[in-house]
Amino acid sequence: MNFTRVLLRQIKPNKGVSRMYSAEAAAAPAASGANITIPVPEGSAKPPNPKLDSIVNSIAGLNLLEVSELSSLLKKKLNLPETAFVPQMAAGPARSAAADDDEEAAPKKVQTAFKVKLMKFDDKQKVALIKEIKNLVEGMNLVQAKKFVESAPTIVKEDIPKEEAEKLKEALTKAGAVIEIE
Structure with missing residues (x-):
């Protein structure tokens, strides 16, 4: 600690240089203040470039013939080809015999998780179905079960073996529901 104090005493700043630096530092922000642009916060939209905005407004005011003429002029100016660009996926890739063999050799994916979906129900057995839904679906009271049944088609349970x-399908079918397993 004493060593740093001794060092600081030995180093004497050049007063002329420090004053000049201070004057430049004070004048620099004022001189370049006109060129500084404030960045736009991250959540908000960036204001459009006025030059580009005027071009967009001009193009938006053109009719179909003028747009076609503009397109041809741009192609000439930018040396773009006259042919239309066709996406590669539109034609579809050619399949080879080797790809077919690979698919046959690969095991088929087996579905392990299923959805039970209530498609519709018999109005005569609505009360029995509501009671059955209340018993089969955890945490559901009678009012919730009634709203659930009336909002058919709905998913009763998902991701089950x-x-x-x-x-579940058998129990709900006995209660008058039309069930679909996906």
């Missing part, structure tokens, strides 16, 4: 989906 096939056995559970079959049992």
Whole structure:
């Protein structure tokens, strides 16, 4: 600590240079203040460039023939080809026999998670279906079960194994519902 104090005492700043630096530093922001642009905050839209905005407004006011003429002039000016650009995916890639063999050799994907969907129900058995939904779906009271049944088609349960989906379908079908397993 004493060493730094000694060093600081030995170093004496050049007063002329520091004054000049201070004067330049004070004058620099004032002189370049006209050129400084304030950045736009991240969440807001950037204001359009006035030059580009006027060009867009001019193009928007053109009719179809003028747009066609503008297009041809731009192609000439920018040396663009006259042919239309066709996306590569439109024609579809050619399939080879090797790709077919690879698909056959790869195992088929087996569905392990199923959805049970209530498509419609019999109005005569509506009360029985509401009670069955209340019992089968956890955390649902009678009022919620009634609204749920009346909003058919809806998903009863998702991401369940096939056995559970079959049992659920059987129980709800007995209660008068038309069920679909996806």
